[in-house]
Amino acid sequence: MTSARDEILQRLRGGRSTGPCSAPPPLPTPRLRAHLSQPIAREQLVATFRGQLAQVGARAEVVARADLAARVAALLTDAEAHNIACSDAPLVRDALASLPASIETLPPDAARERLLACDTGISSAQWAVAETGTLVLASAHERHRLCSLLPDRYLALVPMSRLVGHLGDVFSRLHEPSASPTSRAITFVTGPSRTADIELQLVVGVHGPKDVAVLLVDDL
């Protein structure tokens, strides 16, 4: 009896009886990259990124590296955060240095029930894309799949040098053969969780975070 695999492949080969076909002809290369790769001024990138985030109901601000811990502490205190799910990024550890003792922090490997009960999640991101207001989370670099998803509020800390213009800039970096091992889970996040399933009315935070903020950390 032939396996389902062989039978499906056989069906696809149709009349062709020569077995697996040879290498495919090269595809036309997307011409996107050529006209997208012009360098964009930093101020322009930041403005575009903030504008895109505003469109989807999120926000971004620029903060100096030296002020990061104080700014994060102020944001969390204002938001009345009690328990925070944290990624394992060094930037996150540094940013939480000035946290009041009343705020509890949980590492990525904390018990699921406790992570599910956190009100805030904090992580870094490997890239931010100005064109769409998107954060790119790559699992080979950081454990941030859960802390960026489960809590109501999500705060992302992104080094300014990781802000790029276009999606294509990220795709080429994600896939450079020389880059560190390809991440098994790459997540693109653009603003808060949303739905329009009830009478097309926008509701945020139906499953993921309803509040998303980005701190662009000026690391120069």
Add this chain to the structure above:
Amino acid sequence: MTPPDEAHPNAFAQQARDALQDEVLTGALRRATDLFGERRRAAIATVPDWQELREHARKVKAHTLAQLDHYLERFAANATAAGATVHWARDGDEACAIVTRIAAERSASRLVKSKSMATEEIGLNEALAARAREPVETDLGEWIIQLAGETPSHIIVPAIHKTRQQIGRLFVDKLGIPPTDDPDALAAAARTRLRAHFAAADLGISGVNFGVAETGTILILENEGNARMTTTLPKTHVAVMGIEKVIPRFDDLEVFLRLLPRSGTGQHLTTYQSLLTGTDPGGEGPDELHIVLLDNGRAKIAVDRVMRETLACIRCGACLNACPVYQSVGGHAYGSVYPGPIGAILTPQLQGLEQAAALPFASTLCGACKDVCPVAIDIPSLLLELRRRAVDGTPGQRPVRLRRSERIAFGLWSWFARGPRRFRFAARLARIAQRVPLLSRLLPPLSAWTRTRELPTAEGRAFRDRRRGGNR
């Protein structure tokens, strides 16, 4: 209106008439299709080379579908190398059996599921329910539909046919929440309830938007975050993927990510994209990833050179929103999981032409679907080809019987159109006939046409006569 579980593609005409009587449905459809149409236009206006992108995507899909065997083998090999287990399913029953077995072998009884057309196509929920393992739908719209025991009426907004009041009453009945019709409160109730399901789930089921041959990566797009939950929290993730979802290269994703959300909801990007490559030992995700590659009639379409294009569809829903027929009657009238123009070409091919021969005729051939399609599928030509096959029959399929009146009308038309002299004679007859006052309105059964339309008037002189020159 017709209960959806009794709906059938070949009962389109009756189901469409029923749908037109439903004011809630027709009003909601008009709002949804108008809104998505507007948003789509605004979103693509920001992409200067939209037509080039479409053309590129079409070429990538055509190239891949022409050697799908090659790319599927690569996809399976690379996914396996990354730690995924790849299963092959000839049809829906085999796919359901595979998923059921995976769940049974792991004693998984608490299943969660994110939105997937392929699993609806194969009736996976029913198959799992028969083994007491029915998954909880976690997309808000799909969950509402599941609680109500109904079927989706729109690809992107499954519960578009329900009002907030109806959903409020449903939640009061099924969940025991205090009465409300506020979408925020209803979504909050759903969040709380579905959180409990996610926390307890031991197996998550998802669909797949794209599978990358080069890396074995699967990509899932969404807005709510329920697909991220489904593919991260349970120990086992099962992804059901139609074999046509394969694309060659990782970099090709960029093109499709520019096309799909803009065409579907008018977003530049959906809120979340998950790009999952095998398993991540020691990571936060599931221990196991199973990918079920589903044929279920697709291979047959892939080797049909004329119809192959059908499989290029990326399920954005733009053709539904643009279609004047869909805008009026909605998804249930089609009696199939895939409604609208794409459903009218896909369903007859997946289920067999005799099972859904009415659908290719449920179109005005206006071409709006082709204009908005992000991969430029020539849906009108494919509809015509399916009509031809339905009428002429194909090897192994008898011709579909037309109504007597249609046979006579089309028989007359084809006789008159077969030669210039006959055609001229017919035109002269028409010019004479329209001078008879009574004949400006057609007689039954053709009067159905003139009840709401003017019969076009023939010119006093035929174009061919005028072209020959000389005034009469």
